[in-house]
Amino acid sequence: MSQHQIQNQTEIQTQTSIRVRPAAASDMDGMWTIFDAVIEAGESYPFAPGTSRAACADYWFNPRSTSFVAVDAGQRVLGMYKLVPNQMDLGAHVANASYMVSPAARGAGVGTLIGRHSLDEARRQGYLAMQFNYVISSNQAAVALWKKLGFEIVGTLPKSFLHARLGYVDAYVMYQLLIEPAAWPAPACR
Amino acid sequence: MSQHQIQNQTEIQTQTSIRVRPAAASDMDGMWTIFDAVIEAGESYPFAPGTSRAACADYWFNPRSTSFVAVDAGQRVLGMYKLVPNQMDLGAHVANASYMVSPAARGAGVGTLIGRHSLDEARRQGYLAMQFNYVISSNQAAVALWKKLGFEIVGTLPKSFLHARLGYVDAYVMYQLLIEPAAWPAPACR
Numbered sequence A, B: 001m002s003q004h005q006i007q008n009q010t011e012i013q014t015q016t017s018i019r020v021r022p023a024a025a026s027d028m029d030g031m032w033t034i035f036d037a038v039i040e041a042g043e044s045y046p047f048a049p050g051t052s053r054a055a056c057a058d059y060w061f062n063p064r065s066t067s068f069v070a071v072d073a074g075q076r077v078l079g080m081y082k083l084v085p086n087q088m089d090l091g092a093h094v095a096n097a098s099y100m101v102s103p104a105a106r107g108a109g110v111g112t113l114i115g116r117h118s119l120d121e122a123r124r125q126g127y128l129a130m131q132f133n134y135v136i137s138s139n140q141a142a143v144a145l146w147k148k149l150g151f152e153i154v155g156t157l158p159k160s161f162l163h164a165r166l167g168y169v170d171a172y173v174m175y176q177l178l179i180e181p182a183a184w185p186a187p188a189c190r
Helices: A003-016 A025-041 A053-060 A110-124 A140-148 B003-016 B025-041 B053-060 B110-124 B140-148
Strands: A019-022 A066-071 A077-085 A094-101 A129-136 A152-163 A167-177 B019-022 B066-071 B077-085 B094-101 B129-136 B152-163 B167-177
Touching: A019 A110, A025 A053, A025 A066, A025 A077, A025 A094, A053 A077, A066 A110, A077 A110, A094 A110, A110 A129, A110 A140, A129 A140, A129 A152, A129 B152, A140 A152, A140 A167, A152 B129, A152 B167, A167 B152, B019 B110, B025 B053, B025 B066, B025 B077, B025 B094, B053 B077, B066 B110, B077 B110, B094 B110, B110 B129, B110 B140, B129 B140, B129 B152, B140 B152, B140 B167
Parallel strands: A094 A129, B094 B129
Antiparallel strands: A019 A066, A066 A077, A077 A094, A129 A167, A152 A167, A152 B152, B019 B066, B066 B077, B077 B094, B129 B167, B152 B167
16 A cells, blocks of 8 residues: 555545534634644734634524534534624525634644535525635635635735735635525515 | 706706715704605615614714714715724724615715715724625615725625515625835834
8 A cells, every 4th residue: 555545545544533512611722723733823804913713602502693613523623613793684595614624633624624514504594695705815835725615706805914924915805605596585675 | 958967967067066974963953854765775785674773873873983974065965984803903904884865865976975084084083994784786886985985896696685676686895904014004013
């Protein structure tokens, strides 16, 4: 068996042992470690480096959001996402989602796994479309992943993000319909 | 003097007697009357018809926002706007703004007046760009006004707004730089 085959087997083993489930308060230590590392880099989220654990907790656990974690067999958190209506009331049929993957777990397919899970979960919750408001253009891995999962860049926001290394860079608005409009439920009469 | 000339003189008189100043708690009755009428129509904001006065107060008066009113000589509120950072921290150099004009005051130039005021005020507060996240595509008067004031449609969000009469319609993301990027302040070093 070649080294390449062994490596592939290991990756498959890793991926099949990863589960996605609703986030619990007991996941907070693992989620904070990931949040802090992602935010410290200053390359993908608008939170300033040094953002507090309390702000992290409020971001992932609040009444408007439903949060999920990807965990390994030992219940170690490898990544997380949340769903929230992108607008209230008359715009609440469009989901917004946010994702973070542990820098230590990159390349293991966690992003793809939670991305797919979030699309299924959004449909299950009755959302009709999904929108990302602020995908940083220099975050090429994220842009490529979202395109792979069916999102399109529908807008470009010039110099709207202050990147830690690159200075002001563009951000993208990405969007996809979750259900063909012909199959959307008729709006209720007023 | 023709009827047309008389009407023009009246409009000019009306416009010159309108002032824009910071909103005060004493403006709340007038602001609520406008908010309630705009929201009841269900054509331009995601708030559901029937949204409470408390939600209106929280929208216009909160620690993140600065709100302004356009008032006539009798201090009657004809319209209002607010500025708020569109994103926190690393995206806080981009302003977001929201505007409402009394249905009774339409055509008197209030929208243009508060639109121009908001751009000046955003520059005064140090913002470098301004973004609208959710301009309803069927609201042609608003789209035309924002284009007149320098905004461009930078994105289209398919069927993202449930319009009271038209069903699901597109919304636009509109954007403009407030200062040429060459004149932007250099980001602080980390």
